[in-house]
Amino acid sequence: MSSGSSPGFARRPLAALGLTGLALAALGASQPAAAQSVDDILGKKKLQVGILVDLPPFGVVNAKNEYEGYDVDVARLMAKYLGVDLELVPVTGPNRIPYLLTNKVDVLVATFGITPERARQVQFAIPYSSIDIVLMAPKTRTIANAADLKPLKVGVARASTQDTAISAAAPQGTRIMRFDDDATTAQALLSNQIDAIGVNTITGKQIQTMNPDAGYETKFVLRHQPNGITLRRGQSDLHQWVNTFIYFIKNNGELDAICQKWLGVPLPELPVF
Amino acid sequence: MRAFGIDEALFIIAAVRWTLLLSLLAFTGGGIVGLLIALARTAPPTWLRRTAAGYIQLFQGTPLLMQLFLVFFGANLFGANVAPITSAAIALTLNGAAFLGEIWRGCIQAIPNGQWEAATALGMRHLPRMRYVILPQAGKLAIAPTVGFLVLLLKSTSLASIIGFVEVTRAGQIINNVTFRPFLVFGIVAAIYFVLCWPLSLLSQRLEQRFGTVSR
Numbered sequence: 001m002s003s004g005s006s007p008g009f010a011r012r013p014l015a016a017l018g019l020t021g022l023a024l025a026a027l028g029a030s031q032p033a034a035a036q037s038v039d040d041i042l043g044k045k046k047l048q049v050g051i052l053v054d055l056p057p058f059g060v061v062n063a064k065n066e067y068e069g070y071d072v073d074v075a076r077l078m079a080k081y082l083g084v085d086l087e088l089v090p091v092t093g094p095n096r097i098p099y100l101l102t103n104k105v106d107v108l109v110a111t112f113g114i115t116p117e118r119a120r121q122v123q124f125a126i127p128y129s130s131i132d133i134v135l136m137a138p139k140t141r142t143i144a145n146a147a148d149l150k151p152l153k154v155g156v157a158r159a160s161t162q163d164t165a166i167s168a169a170a171p172q173g174t175r176i177m178r179f180d181d182d183a184t185t186a187q188a189l190l191s192n193q194i195d196a197i198g199v200n201t202i203t204g205k206q207i208q209t210m211n212p213d214a215g216y217e218t219k220f221v222l223r224h225q226p227n228g229i230t231l232r233r234g235q236s237d238l239h240q241w242v243n244t245f246i247y248f249i250k251n252n253g254e255l256d257a258i259c260q261k262w263l264g265v266p267l268p269e270l271p272v273f
Numbered sequence: 274m275r276a277f278g279i280d281e282a283l284f285i286i287a288a289v290r291w292t293l294l295l296s297l298l299a300f301t302g303g304g305i306v307g308l309l310i311a312l313a314r315t316a317p318p319t320w321l322r323r324t325a326a327g328y329i330q331l332f333q334g335t336p337l338l339m340q341l342f343l344v345f346f347g348a349n350l351f352g353a354n355v356a357p358i359t360s361a362a363i364a365l366t367l368n369g370a371a372f373l374g375e376i377w378r379g380c381i382q383a384i385p386n387g388q389w390e391a392a393t394a395l396g397m398r399h400l401p402r403m404r405y406v407i408l409p410q411a412g413k414l415a416i417a418p419t420v421g422f423l424v425l426l427l428k429s430t431s432l433a434s435i436i437g438f439v440e441v442t443r444a445g446q447i448i449n450n451v452t453f454r455p456f457l458v459f460g461i462v463a464a465i466y467f468v469l470c471w472p473l474s475l476l477s478q479r480l481e482q483r484f485g486t487v488s489r
Contacts, residue, residue, distance in 0.1 A: 053447050054446060054447050054449075054450035054451070055450065056450065056451050060447075060450075060451050061284065061447050061448070061451065063275070063278075063280040063281075064280075065280075065284055065287070089437075090437055090439065090447075091437055092435075092437060095435070095436065095437055098346050099437070102346050102349035102354075103349060103354060104349075104354065180446065181446060181449075181450055182450065183446075183449045183450040183453050183455060184446075184449070184455065186453060187453075187455045206453060207453070210453055
């Protein structure tokens, strides 16, 4: 479940994508992923969207065993505006790029942080949501900035933005422990297997609420993460449609309504590119 | 964040059917291919024995996890888009066949030479000798280790969670991420595996007592 690694390995950009990323980088190189246009999706009358199902409130399984969350609502809207059926495909943080590149899904709406490293493999549309990645640790531990992390063990969910952010920010010698998901990383923090955790603010708040006695606090913001719907590269037609779609639901208030529903705050200013 | 309640427990328990289905597919497939491997390993032609030995080395010598990855994501190289359950069943079949083939080869070769020679003396060629003399005896020997391997295989299905197949382990991970109760969640998952495996282990012991000493 856990995977510690030497700092040298952690610094290589591909390491952040995890084992699957590596394997698939090789596969992706030998087999160009199939490009599709808007017409292809209209033709098959179905949009297959990869979503995370273990990242509340963006993608979760509800009490009725249905997928729901911020990402799921965005995916529904997307299918609605395309006028096609929606198929939700559960993916995990580490396997979402492989799922996309091997044509198992058409797009990802998977709280996927936009980074140039990832954009070497996939293509991002303009942001539709954003989260802040912070470093959390017990109050008793003095951590002012990334340089103070050196003697510590820092846990992150592997192949997540917090993984990329910590790997970039932490000084040489920091022990970065990578776990399968946020819940496992949080448990490592609770059981003192790690000294600090890189986590998004929403999950961080849940960890604080659940363990009021542990005295966890936010030490500093690691990264402000705008998330983008993710496509295979070379699909300019579909890319343009997705950008148009995001632009439209930002203007007509539908995206704001989704943000209010799941995060309880108005839609923040989202950058465009 | 949610509390861990009856719905959450049911979500995990409902995933048992997928673990069982995957085990069943893997064991059926692994049994059929494994029998062919065992027969090839003990067949007269050298090339057949070597091919089967190579297959066993290949699949015993690489991690099941990699085999799962290669089948699931690699099928795309050939233009095939296989569902998680199909690729998991294929990978577990190929892997299970290597182990079952080797277990059964051992059982076949454990039949005393006298039996082989007696069958030959009766004018039996290789296939009838296998069919009527060797396999019925080897089968009895094989029951206990085969059931024992079934327990291992059932637990191996948890690896399918990594390619996104929602069996018991993956269901546990999903619920853990909304409830943040890892001890409770994975405790239940472990208990489920125990409930599935324990009767098999008991069966294995029983069968071993019953058939362990064939005609010696």
